[in-house]
Amino acid sequence: MGAGIGRCCRSSGWTNWASTGRSAARAAGHRFGEAERLDAVVPQRHQVCELPATAVIVSEHRLHRVACRCCGSETRAELPPEVPRSAFGARLEAAVAVLSVRNRISRRDLADLTEELFGCPVSVGAIDAICQRVSAALAQPHRELHAAVKAAPVVNADETGWKQAGERRWPWGAVTPTLAAFLTTDSRGQDCARQLLGVDFQRRCVCDRWSGYTHLPLDQRALCWSHLVRDFRKLAARGGLASELGEATLTTCEHLFAAWHDYLAQKRDHSWLHAQIEPLERELRTLLERGQAEGDPKTTRLCRNLLKLWPALWSFAAADGVEPTNNAAEHGLRSTAIHRKPSLGNQSDQSARFVEPTLTNTHTCRLQQRSLFHYLADTLAATAHGDPPPSLLPTKA
Numbered sequence: 001m002g003a004g005i006g007r008c009c010r011s012s013g014w015t016n017w018a019s020t021g022r023s024a025a026r027a028a029g030h031r032f033g034e035a036e037r038l039d040a041v042v043p044q045r046h047q048v049c050e051l052p053a054t055a056v057i058v059s060e061h062r063l064h065r066v067a068c069r070c071c072g073s074e075t076r077a078e079l080p081p082e083v084p085r086s087a088f089g090a091r092l093e094a095a096v097a098v099l100s101v102r103n104r105i106s107r108r109d110l111a112d113l114t115e116e117l118f119g120c121p122v123s124v125g126a127i128d129a130i131c132q133r134v135s136a137a138l139a140q141p142h143r144e145l146h147a148a149v150k151a152a153p154v155v156n157a158d159e160t161g162w163k164q165a166g167e168r169r170w171p172w173g174a175v176t177p178t179l180a181a182f183l184t185t186d187s188r189g190q191d192c193a194r195q196l197l198g199v200d201f202q203r204r205c206v207c208d209r210w211s212g213y214t215h216l217p218l219d220q221r222a223l224c225w226s227h228l229v230r231d232f233r234k235l236a237a238r239g240g241l242a243s244e245l246g247e248a249t250l251t252t253c254e255h256l257f258a259a260w261h262d263y264l265a266q267k268r269d270h271s272w273l274h275a276q277i278e279p280l281e282r283e284l285r286t287l288l289e290r291g292q293a294e295g296d297p298k299t300t301r302l303c304r305n306l307l308k309l310w311p312a313l314w315s316f317a318a319a320d321g322v323e324p325t326n327n328a329a330e331h332g333l334r335s336t337a338i339h340r341k342p343s344l345g346n347q348s349d350q351s352a353r354f355v356e357p358t359l360t361n362t363h364t365c366r367l368q369q370r371s372l373f374h375y376l377a378d379t380l381a382a383t384a385h386g387d388p389p390p391s392l393l394p395t396k397a
Contacts, residue, residue: 056092056120059083084384088130092120094376096127097134101358102372104339107131134376135354137383141392142357145364146181148393149174150198154222154321156206157196157213158329159188160337163345164352171355172196173332173363178394180332180363184352190215204315206326209305222315224326229253231302242299245291252284260316260324270320277317285310332363364392 063077084090096114099105105113107127114122122130149155155174162169162184170188174181174196185192193212197205206222207213213221232253236246259276262268291303306313316324336359346352365372370392379389 055118058120081385086129086133087126088120088122090380090384091373091377092118093130093134093380094373096122096130097358097376098373100127100131101362102335104335104343106343131354132350134380135357137379137389138357138361138376141379141389142181142360145179145360145392146174146183149176149179149181150201152176152179152203154204154206154319155197156323156326156329156332157193158207158326158333159192159210159212160333160340162336162340164349165345165347169345169352171333171336171359173329173359175328175332175363175367177328178364178367179392180360180367182332182336182356182359182363184356188212204319204322206315206323206329208326209309218309218311219315221309221312222322222324223309223312225253225256225313225324226327228306228313235299235302238296238298241291241295245287245295245299245303248287249284252280252287256280256324270317274317277314281314281317284313335359335362361392368392368394 061079061083063079065074065076067074079085086093088096092114095118096110099110099113100107107124110127111122111124114120114127155176157172157174159170159172162171164184168186170185170192172183172185172192172195181196183192183196185195188210190212194201194215201216202220204220204222205213205216206224208224208227229250232246232249234246235242236250237243238246256277259273259280263273263276285307288303288307291299292307295303316322336355346355361375362372365375375390375392382389
């Protein structure tokens with residue numbers, strides 16, 4: 001760092017340090033030198049981030065042809081093993097996949113962006129071919145993650161609506177604290193839930209009260225209290241006894257979530273949580289029994305349903321690792337729900353096969369705080385070289 005040159009505040013009222021450190025003479029004032037620099041004072045920093053003029057580097061490989069002088073047969077040189085067989089490198093294809101999956105950009109808009117931002121013209125058909133290569137490369141990690149999620153002690157599960165060529169489809173999601181797995185099915189029934197969770201699922205599933213999960217025993221289900229809060233709010237808005245019960249049950253929910261957040265924040269043991277929840281459990285049962293006996297038909301139906309599912313309401317207080325809400329699964333499917341409105345779904349089974357593995361690996365990278373771009377680039381590079389893709393399982397990371 002060269003000496004800054006400027007004028008003293010006594011002569012001009014300001015000090016101007018030259019960024020290059022050159023000793024330029026001034027018409028008036030004191031010329032500062034290196035010896036007058038205040039080393040104890042941290043200099044002000046100003047950083048500027050800029051993109052290079054050309055974001056994509058084009059490498060050309062010329063394969064010469066030769067002919068045998070004896071038989072006249074011709075042959076051509078082969079590409080080195082490390083050179084991709086497609087026209088695009090792993091990092092460019094990873095960037096396209098990230099923009100398509102995580103940022104929900106259409107194929108046509110992606111074709112425009114790759115030329116405008118990267119300086120690389122790519123057709124809409126080439127964009128789709130890149131997406132299919134990414135889907136194929138992620139097939140093995142998708143199967144691996146799905147198997148790991150099925151074996152997890154606690155799984156959050158949820159489903160949402162989708163369209164394929166105008167017909168109804170349902171993306172299903174199963175999420176743990178570090179892993180995720182997603183499937184797209186043509187129905188919303190129990191068979192699809194078994195496909196997601198496994199036919200012999202023996203662990204705990206945090207879910208809503210949808211009938212697709214009723215094949216699970218109550219001691220394996222953990223119902224979402226966020227859904228209950230919405231139901232109790234509707235109850236409170238109806239007036240009469242329903243309103244009274246709704247307000248009382250909402251108060252119970254407030255105390256329940258306060259105890260849960262204190263349990264997490266203070267890192268208390270599970271016996272403390274159980275002691276806090278036990279009086280709330282008795283309080284809610286009294287309210288539901290009254291609603292079942294004295295309420296209007298809607299109130300009676302809700303209260304009867306919750307009393308039938310009673311053990312599943314308190315799974316979070318009975319077992320470690322179980323949460324009182326299904327927010328983890330809903331967050332996993334949120335990007336799908338957002339993408340559904342502008343895209344109107346997909347048009348073919350091929351497009352559907354792209355959604356499952358990419359959504360699985362995208363959300364798993366988010367849960368593990370890993371770079372999706374770098375993971376996709378490494379996966380595509382490994383696939384191009386015939387190597388197994390990197391694993392997202394924590395034991396193999």
